[in-house]
């Protein structure tokens with residue numbers, strides 16, 4: 001059986017980069033976790049060894065089950081029943097496998113259940129996943145949204161949401177609307193604050209990858225009367241609370257396993273992340289910077305597959 005990490009020596013080039021030592025030192029905060037967790041690295045060599053081992057597992061799963069499932073997933077595709085997405089059977093099997101192997105929330109800190117992977121080996125994993133099933137990389141790669149929660153949410157929100165992502169719950173980023181694509185300043189999904197201080201969301205989002213995810217990051221207009229980016233804030237919507245339904249899935253040319261959803265929000269309860277008005281100009285910008293790397297890795301992975 002192929003291993004998509006060990007059969008590709010080019011990938012190791014990234015791990016051997018002279019800057020890695022500095023990157024790992026920063027991410028590991030001088031290896032201070034070693035005193036708290038027996039699986040945390042003690043030094044640079046130890047850290048590199050652990051990335052190598054985890055990437056070998058990624059390569060094994062991808063070269064086996066995920067690559068084997070890819071064609072079936074593309075034929076079956078996901079479907080919508082009663083406002084909920086049902087993944088293609090192969091997609092569900094891929095997700096379960098990644099959960100069991102601990103490959104969700106990989107870049108999150110250990111104290112919240114992650115592997116504390118620096119971006120370099122995490123993006124290498126994304127490249128490998130994409131080579132196996134480029135559509136599945138869309139779903140798996142949305143674990144990246146946890147980074148935005150980690151960076152901008154308060155400690156209580158981090159404690160409540162990030163461990164769930166590390167245990168395998170999926171995420172989505174709900175930005176685009178029928179009249180707001182490239183120009184996100186036009187987003188109109190309405191966030192209303194109730195007298196008790198809590199928020200509800202009303203409106204429509206379109207083209208949302210994995211739109212029936214467990215935990216959504218949502219860009220919404222919180223400041224009534226505004227029309228530009230300065231009236232937008234970022235919210236977390238938890239599917240367990242209800243209020244968001246999937247109206248339909250786009251019929252795409254490719255990456256069919258990845259459901260691209262139209263969503264309706266009807267008084268969906270949500271939590272504000274960080275400060276009001278910073279949704280687009282600060283938080284979505286940071287989110288997009290992470291997403292860019294993921295999409296770049298996705299492109300390299302699918303090119304690798306095509307080349308071979």
Ligand SMILES: Cc1cc2nc3c(=O)[nH]c(=O)nc-3n(C[C@H](O)[C@H](O)[C@H](O)COP(=O)(O)OP(=O)(O)OC[C@H]3O[C@@H](n4cnc5c(N)ncnc54)[C@H](O)[C@@H]3O)c2cc1C
Nearest residue numbers: 172173174175176178180181182183206207208209210260
């Ligand atoms: C498979 C898929 C998955 C997606 N997943 C997500 C997701 O998970 N979350 C999410 O929020 N969104 C998602 N999107 C939406 C995606 O971000 C938008 O499609 C994108 O932002 C473009 O918006 P639009 O489709 O409305 O096109 P438009 O913005 O209407 O653009 C149409 C055309 O006009 C051009 N154009 C636009 N503005 C200008 C300008 N000012 N000057 C010159 N040319 C211009 C564009 O280049 C394009 O060619 C997804 C889209 C696809 C296809």
